[in-house]
Amino acid sequence: MTFFRKRLGRIGEDLACQHLQNNGYQILQRNYSNKIGEIDIISKKGDCLVFVEVKTKTQDEFGSPLEMIDLKKQRKLIKCIQYYFVENELNEDNVDCRIDAISVEVDYNGKLIHLEHIENAVER
Structure with a gap:
């Protein structure tokens, strides 16, 4: 991953966290x-544990960032979450949770152009 891609991803995650906090989520x-x-x-x-996948792109890239969350990525994410439950000694049958996706589009200066938050983006 190039420095630009890492920086872009970090900017997107920062903006996603800000959005979540502004909407009552605790990070x-x-x-x-x-x-x-x-x-x-x-x-x-509230009582819902929310796992969030963030996808970020610049204004001149084609397609939706959410298109990058293909079936393979979804399966890997679900397995990663299952491991999180085991690692944290949580019973996933007793925990209200969901998987959301946040799509972030920024200009070359990192300024937000568009942010879309999709709740329950991935079925478990």
Whole structure:
């Protein structure tokens, strides 16, 4: 991953966290990783644990950032979340949770152009 891509991803995640906090979410963890993969943001709203996948692009890139969350990525994300439950000794049958996606589009200066938050973007 190039420096530009890492920086772009960081900007997108910062904007996504700001959006979540402005809408009543508590950020529990960013960039959680385990042997299976990474979860961009783990947050909580009320009693619901919300795992968030963030996709960021610049204004001149084609397509929706959400199109990058293909079936393979969804499966990996679900396995990563299952591992999170085991690692944190949580029973996923007793925890209200969902997987959201946030699409962020910025200009070359990192200024927000568009942000879309989709709740329950990935079925578990």
